[in-house]
Every structure is written in C-alpha cells, then in structure tokens.
Amino acid sequence: MTVKIINPLPKVHVAVGVIIDRDNRILISKRHNHLHMGGRWEFPGGKLDDEEDVQGALARELLEELSIEVRASAPLIVVEHDYGEKVVLLDVWWVHDFAGEPHGAEGQEVRWVSVEELGDYQFPDANTPIVEAVRKALS
Numbered sequence: 001m002t003v004k005i006i007n008p009l010p011k012v013h014v015a016v017g018v019i020i021d022r023d024n025r026i027l028i029s030k031r032h033n034h035l036h037m038g039g040r041w042e043f044p045g046g047k048l049d050d051e052e053d054v055q056g057a058l059a060r061e062l063l064e065e066l067s068i069e070v071r072a073s074a075p076l077i078v079v080e081h082d083y084g085e086k087v088v089l090l091d092v093w094w095v096h097d098f099a100g101e102p103h104g105a106e107g108q109e110v111r112w113v114s115v116e117e118l119g120d121y122q123f124p125d126a127n128t129p130i131v132e133a134v135r136k137a138l139s
C-alpha cells in the first residue's frame with residue numbers, strides 16, 4: 001500500500017516590498033499585536049486577493065499600508081516557510097522608486113533603517129533569508 005501524505009495547509013501567497021531610498025536605507029514596519037507574527041518587524045506587504053497578481057497586490061498593499069505609489073520594483077527573493085499553522089510563500093520585491101512619503105497608514109510604527117541596523121530588529125522566522133539577501137546585495 002502506498003500512502004501519500006498531502007499537506008492540508010493552504011499556502012498563503014504574500015507580496016512583500018523591500019523599500020529602499022537613495023541612501024540605501026530600508027523601510028520596516030511593526031506588525032500589530034493581534035496579527036499573525038504580531039509585535040515583530042516586517043517588510044510591508046500582504047496577501048494576494050483572488051485573481052490579483054503579485055505586482056497588483058504589492059501596489060495595493062503599499063498604498064493601503066504606507067500611502068505610497070510604487071513606481072519601480074524588481075524581484076529580490078521568493079521564500080516558502082512552514083509556520084506549522086500555515087505555510088507562507090513570500091514573493092519579495094525591491095521597491096526603489098515610489099511616489100509619496102511613506103507613513104504608517106494603519107497606525108503601525110514604521111522606521112527607515114540602515115542594512116547594519118536590520119540585525120537589531122526581530123522579524124518573523126520566514127524573513128531570515130530575506131534579510132540575508134538584502135545584506136548580500138548591499139554590502
């Protein structure tokens with residue numbers, strides 16, 4: 001008898017932006033306490049809506065969360081991570097041009113940090129390869 005184990009957890013597809021300014025500072029924001037991974041710092045973004053593509057979700061989420069309009073983006077890394085209660089697929093993009101002044105439009109704290117300062121913040125476990133890729137690209 002062959003037993004095939006199928007992971008019953010749905011995969012959550014998330015568009016994530018690593019927003020970078022002219023001085024190579026990166027924008028991070030703090031997740032509200034009531035959310036999954038609450039209290040940790042993140043790169044802004046969120047789940048794709050039905051029938052939305054990654055670029056569309058990235059633009060929508062950064063407008064909703066930070067009130068900026070994405071002008072230019074480029075792929076950085078794709079990370080799949082199993083949290084046990086859910087599996088996330090983080091589709092991570094550099095955002096190197098945008099219109100507007102980013103602020104925490106949903107009441108969340110946001111900060112511009114240097115690549116050296118990234119290590120001072122606690123990110124969700126899935127973010128380890130993202131932070132590593134950012135460090136590698138900017139060092």
Ligand SMILES: Nc1nc2c([nH]c(=O)n2[C@H]2C[C@H](O)[C@@H](COP(=O)(O)OP(=O)(O)OP(=O)(O)O)O2)c(=O)[nH]1
Pocket residue numbers: 012014015016035036037041042043044045046047048061088090124125126127
């Ligand atoms: N945006 C973002 N999500 C991350 C990061 N790292 C990480 O594990 N995640 C996880 C946390 C969540 O389970 C999921 C993203 O969900 P989200 O809460 O941002 O989604 P959303 O903005 O669409 O929120 P909502 O409207 O459903 O409340 O991905 C990250 O750096 N940025």
Ligand SMILES: [Mg+2]
Pocket residue numbers: 044045046047061065
């Ligand atoms: Mg979000």
